[in-house]
Each structure stands twice: as structure tokens, then as C-alpha cells.
Amino acid sequence: MPNTKYIFVTGGVSSSLGKGIIAASLAKLLQSSGFSVTIQKLDPYINIDPGTLNPYEHGECYVTNDGAETDLDLVHYERFLNIPTSQANNVTTGRIYQTVINKERKGDYLGKTVQIIPHITDEIKKRIKLLGETGDYEIIITEIGGTVGDIESLPYIESVRQLRWELGQTNALVIHLTLVPYLAAAKELKTKPTQHSVKELMQSGLSPDILVCRTEHHLNDGIKTKLALFCNVEKEAIIESIDAKTIYDVPNLMLKEGLDKVVLNKLELTAKKSPELVAWNEFLYKFKNPVDTVEIGLIGKYVELQDAYKSILESLGQAGAYNEVKVNIHPIHSAELSKENVENKLEGLNGIIVAPGFGDRGIEGKINAVKYARENKIPFLGICLGMQMAVIEFARNVLHLKNANSTEMDNDTPYPVIDIMEDQKKVTEKGGTMRLGSWDCKIQKESKSYMAYGKESISERHRHRYEFNNNYFDQITKAGLKATGVNPDTGLVEIMELPDHPWFIGVQFHPEYKSTVIDPHPLFLDFIKACILNK
Numbered sequence: 001m002p003n004t005k006y007i008f009v010t011g012g013v014s015s016s017l018g019k020g021i022i023a024a025s026l027a028k029l030l031q032s033s034g035f036s037v038t039i040q041k042l043d044p045y046i047n048i049d050p051g052t053l054n055p056y057e058h059g060e061c062y063v064t065n066d067g068a069e070t071d072l073d074l075v076h077y078e079r080f081l082n083i084p085t086s087q088a089n090n091v092t093t094g095r096i097y098q099t100v101i102n103k104e105r106k107g108d109y110l111g112k113t114v115q116i117i118p119h120i121t122d123e124i125k126k127r128i129k130l131l132g133e134t135g136d137y138e139i140i141i142t143e144i145g146g147t148v149g150d151i152e153s154l155p156y157i158e159s160v161r162q163l164r165w166e167l168g169q170t171n172a173l174v175i176h177l178t179l180v181p182y183l184a185a186a187k188e189l190k191t192k193p194t195q196h197s198v199k200e201l202m203q204s205g206l207s208p209d210i211l212v213c214r215t216e217h218h219l220n221d222g223i224k225t226k227l228a229l230f231c232n233v234e235k236e237a238i239i240e241s242i243d244a245k246t247i248y249d250v251p252n253l254m255l256k257e258g259l260d261k262v263v264l265n266k267l268e269l270t271a272k273k274s275p276e277l278v279a280w281n282e283f284l285y286k287f288k289n290p291v292d293t294v295e296i297g298l299i300g301k302y303v304e305l306q307d308a309y310k311s312i313l314e315s316l317g318q319a320g321a322y323n324e325v326k327v328n329i330h331p332i333h334s335a336e337l338s339k340e341n342v343e344n345k346l347e348g349l350n351g352i353i354v355a356p357g358f359g360d361r362g363i364e365g366k367i368n369a370v371k372y373a374r375e376n377k378i379p380f381l382g383i384c385l386g387m388q389m390a391v392i393e394f395a396r397n398v399l400h401l402k403n404a405n406s407t408e409m410d411n412d413t414p415y416p417v418i419d420i421m422e423d424q425k426k427v428t429e430k431g432g433t434m435r436l437g438s439w440d441c442k443i444q445k446e447s448k449s450y451m452a453y454g455k456e457s458i459s460e461r462h463r464h465r466y467e468f469n470n471n472y473f474d475q476i477t478k479a480g481l482k483a484t485g486v487n488p489d490t491g492l493v494e495i496m497e498l499p500d501h502p503w504f505i506g507v508q509f510h511p512e513y514k515s516t517v518i519d520p521h522p523l524f525l526d527f528i529k530a531c532i533l534n535k
């Protein structure tokens, strides 16, 4: 595609201002104006990808169709734009350095000193332009992780500085997201942190074209004039981003503020159509006007951290909206669920989800939750580890296979109903070595999953090393826990169901990765429907 335009989003003053949401909202508006858009995240940490990070450090690890383990911001990119992302949409400093160092060893720079400028910055620029070179996008939005002034972000800022001049004034622009705090004692909004943050950016040779200002109160004309004066930004390009009730309001707020218009103007583009968010606003109306509520228990071991289950929470919210109910999520720590207290803790829930996870912390609590859902006929969705726990619970309590387990938790279990995948046995390195990304699954027609999906062939995203042990296939399925979905090539069990239960489904894959605002995931939709019926 000729002349791809590039938008860079940097952050100032504070972290957690929501660069990802602003980038996704702008992308949504540009997409609705008729442009093909994608968003990329550059992360300044040295891990090659977030796959080896504890969710406490960095929230959920998101997985793309092509099996990249990526930053959580890609959740919003896909949710908002309804188009898949890939490895190219998330680059870390680790990956940049790894590429440059590998090239150095191969002799690609023979005779030269390898340096941050130009070698690291060249590699960064290459990664930014890569998406443009696919020819699939007219506009690429690149979000620079971290906050301006961080040592780690410097090579990225320098790369953007170089690119802006290489690409030309109307082909690239910089949006700086900043905070305008309200001092309650003085009853005043303060511009000084933004002035400093823009100064910091300018010290690196980069001046913002647009300021998006996060604020708890409306920015009055005086504040905008002051920001324009001190930050070298036109007043029309100072965009207020006031706190919203839900992230789904932000595209509408940005439309009202005219962010899309300012951007198109500066890039010398004309909107191909007016950016009406019809389907989006239909969803938003339902999201904000539920006619009923459902109570869902989310059993996991990182429940104190919202971001650890970001995609599951969003999928539930979306499925709730389309079912016209508000989903009240009750995070329940699996380590705190014992045989004795499980009834007390789970009573009153209309549905139970057992979350994905790794390692043995809280495992018995998850098994207790599955047993409660199975015996009390409460709709149950087990995701990845949650599905594996459903198999273990069934083996122990229905088939009486004492101490049945996954070899992940107990290598010496007498009944390894969940076992390591054959091709994982030889894997020694941890990074990027799981069964990742999209794999096919064939669904049996006589099943609840088929009812939910309405088709036999599906493809879902994965992230696991262990699987249902097919040595127990006959024993377990004959006793009533049916394998209703399998991988057509390998026979790996993908879906397990209890037909004599109102709704009991365990899936080896992660349906939450594919739910979007416009296309909520069929399994979540059907699960919520079953939870409403269970009320």
C-alpha cells in the first residue's frame, strides 16, 4: 500500500494512563472512517516476550493466532478493532537486542563497532516499518511502552525522532499522552507536570503534535491556552481525555473531542466515511442498560490482580451485554477454597469459571470448586488448567482413582489423567516453547459446544504443555465425561463435557483470547445464557 502513515503514542508524567486504550480508541475511529489500521506495542523490557513473566509483574500474557506471547495491550487492540494481531504487533527491547546480537555473531556487521545508534535504532525502525511493508495497512499506530524519561525508552524515542524526519512531516505524527492532575486543596488543574514531560521529550529531539490529557475534570480554555503556549502544540490539538465510566466510552469521547479529525488533518488524509460507531454503540447501550444480573465466581490464584485475567473479564462483560445482563464477577482465591468451606464460599453463584494457570498453588481449591459445580448442577466453564482440573476431579470423585493428578503437579501420581505432551518432553527452555497459538478442533454434533458454536470445525488459541492423557480416554468418557472436541490431526482432547449437567464444559484452549466487542465469543455467550437459566 503506498504511503503508509505512522502515528506514535508516547506517555508522560505517570504510568497507567491508558496509552493502549487511547491508541485503540483512535484506531477504532480511523477504522470507522474507512482506513485499514493496526496497532503495535513496543515494550522497553529485556525479556524476549512476556511469556516468562509472572502475571503479578505484568498481568495476563496474551496469545495471538500465530502463537506469539504478547503484552496485554494487544487485548484492547483486538477487542476494539476486531482484527487479529500477530508477533509483529509486539516487540520488546529483548527481541531487538537478540536480533542485533545474533547478526553480530553471524558477521553481518563485520569490522564495525555495534552501537545503540545506529544498530539498535535501525532494528527498531525496521520493526516499526515491517507492518507498513505488508501492504495491509494505511495507518500504523505504534505505542511506545513506559514513560518518557525512563532510561529504557530512550532508544525508542530516538528511533521515532529519526523516523519522523525520514518519513516526512505529513506521514508521521506524535501523540503524547499526559496527566493534568487536579489539586483538591487549590481546586485547580495543574499543567506543570505536562510541561515538564513535554520538555523531557523535546530534550530527545521530539516534539509532540498532539497532546491527549488525562484528567478528572474538564479542561477549560485557559488550561488549553497555557498548555499550547508552553508545549508548542496548537490549541486544537490539545485533546481532553476525561475519566470514563467504562473503557468502551473512550472512542465516543475521543470522537467528541475530535481526535480523529486533528490526526487526519495533520496526516493530510480525508475520511472516506463519517466514523459512525453503530454496532459499537448498540453494544455499549446494552452494556450500560442490563435488565438483570448474574453472579459468576472466577476461581484463580491471581484474583487479587485484575489484569491477570483481563481477557476473561472482558469476555464475560461482552457476553453479558449481548445477553442483556450485568455480570457480577466474584474473584475467589483458589488457595482459600477447602472441602469444608467450598459450599459456603460458592453458594449463590449462578456460574463458576476455573481459570488457567501453572504450578500446584491452589490446585486442590480448584478441584473442590469443580466438584461443587458438578454436583450442584451449576454452569461451569473450565479454561485450560480449569479443564484439566475438571478431568482430575472426575477421575478422583466419580471413578475413585485415588490421587489422580496431572504430572505437572505430581510426577508420581498413580493415575496421570493429565500428562505432559509427547513433544514437550524434550523441551528444556522455558521461553516460547509451549503449544502456542491457533490449533484446529473438531466438535461432535451431539454436544453443547456444537450448540454454542453452531459449527463442527473451529480454531482456537492455546498456551499449554500438558494434555488429557488418552490412555484414560475410554475409562473417563464411558463414565460420562465426554470428549466432545478433539484436534483432528493429533487426537488431542480439546473439549470435555458432562451431558447430564445443565452446562459443564472444560476447554484446553483459551476462548477468552478471541472475544471482541463486535464478535463476542460463542462459548462465553452460551455460558452466560446457561447461568441466566440457572438463576
Ligand code: GLN
Residues within 6 Å of the ligand: 355, 356, 357, 358, 359, 383, 384, 385, 386, 408, 463, 464, 465, 466, 467
Ligand atoms: N499448566 C497447564 C499446562 O501447561 C495449563 C496451562 C494454562 O492454563 N494455560 O498445560
